Amino acid sequence: MRPNAWPRSGYNEARLPTVQEALQSAQQALQPHSETAPLDAQVLLAHVMHVPRTWVLIHPEAPLSTAQQAALQAAVSQLRAGTPLPYVLGVWAFYGRDFEISPAVLIPRPETELLVETALAWLDAHPRAERLAEAGTGSGCIAVSLAAERPHLHIVAGDISAAALIIARRNAQRHAVRVHFLQADLLAPLAPRTCDLICANLPYIPTATLQQLTVYQKEPTLALDGGPDGLTVIRRLLAQAETRLTREGCLLLEIEATQGESAPRAARKVFPKAQIDVLPDLAGHPRVLRVLV
Ligand SMILES: C[S@@+](CC[C@H](N)C(=O)[O-])C[C@H]1O[C@@H](n2cnc3c(N)ncnc32)[C@H](O)[C@@H]1O
Missing domain, CATH: 3.40.50.150 (Vaccinia Virus protein VP39)
Incomplete structure (x- = not known):
């Protein structure tokens, strides 16, 4: 994604975005590229924050660090460029276990x-x-x-x-x-x-x-x-x-x-x-x- 292509969802750029704001921005950026944009946004945010997906759903007010914000933007850009979600995550579940994967x-x-x-x-x-x-x-x-x-x-x-x-x-x-x-x-x-x-x-x-x-x-x-x-x-x-x-x-x-x-x-x-x-x-x-x- 071009640096200025990250959709703004109205959060104050002087402070760190919350989970809810980051989710909205990521979802908006993914909407034209994915039929499952809300879910993809949750999965990516959970991935960059190293928390379960349910955690992001119950902590909408939690702030992202600058590094997490940058990691989320990079991951969203990869998805927008057509990289399959599992390769962006670098890990995928199979038969109840997580497996490292790459292209x-x-x-x-x-x-x-x-x-x-x-x-x-x-x-x-x-x-x-x-x-x-x-x-x-x-x-x-x-x-x-x-x-x-x-x-x-x-x-x-x-x-x-x-x-x-x-x-x-x-x-x-x-x-x-x-x-x-x-x-x-x-x-x-x-x-x-x-x-x-x-x-x-x-x-x-x-x-x-x-x-x-x-x-x-x-x-x-x-x-x-x-x-x-x-x-x-x-x-x-x-x-x-x-x-x-x-x-x-x-x-x-x-x-x-x-x-x-x-x-x-x-x-x-x-x-x-x-x-x-x-x-x-x-x-x-x-x-x-x-x-x-
Ligand atoms: C359909 S993928 C399956 C990968 C994995 N077993 C799975 O189920 O997710 C097929 C694999 O066969 C490998 N492959 C293709 N031709 C081969 C050959 N002649 N000898 C050995 N491996 C081969 C590919 O590199 C690829 O990793």
Whole structure:
């Protein structure tokens, strides 16, 4: 935002603005750019004041420091310039925990929590399973969540992006969990028959579809672009998983809503004898491809 573009809401510039005044100004500045301007303003203000969002709602009279005022203006400018809110905050919630994020990684999505829940259910039904691999870990949200929920697991999580792995490692430290991270093309470095469970949320959006989406060029294309039919990376992983999974192992892949038939068909070619199904997300859309070998 240009320095003089910060809307004034009538507060006396000789004194520090109150929470209520700062909220009004931020909301006014965000209105043309966001359908959720009031909420965004509250979230940003809570973020720069290091307080819960409810605190700003019940302390309208509290003053902002000069530093907080400057931080709020900078954050509002980023949102106005089109930066997604989670990148402005630098942190986003997934499966009940906060994860550091940056534009080097995909913003964790609530749909992906189904993959974590399905993995935990399978692990509970297979108590002797302990070796888990995740391909395309990004922020590490899947691997770190599983490590936090089941600390006995030996987890290897890879990504082709070195920048993503820096964030993933920090998230493992943040939650004090043990995950072995490695830079890799999918599961290429893993030896045959070493994974009881393989999980992945890989790029699965067809290239032409991606280019029409608002996330295009806002989140890493490497994390989203699944090639002409969205299944290019998934097919490669299926082929690698076939040799890496142990006997009676399980493969769980997040898929796009339109891949409810094409993804299991691709899996069937690689795993002709496996039990293969697709689990729906809360909206009823096909979301997790499950292969039980
Ligand atoms: C859809 S994002 C998922 C990130 C994270 N697991 C999540 O669920 O939020 C896909 C990730 O796969 C990574 N990736 C893309 N191609 C890859 C490849 N060939 N090998 C390993 N990782 C890859 C991207 O860098 C990105 O971090």
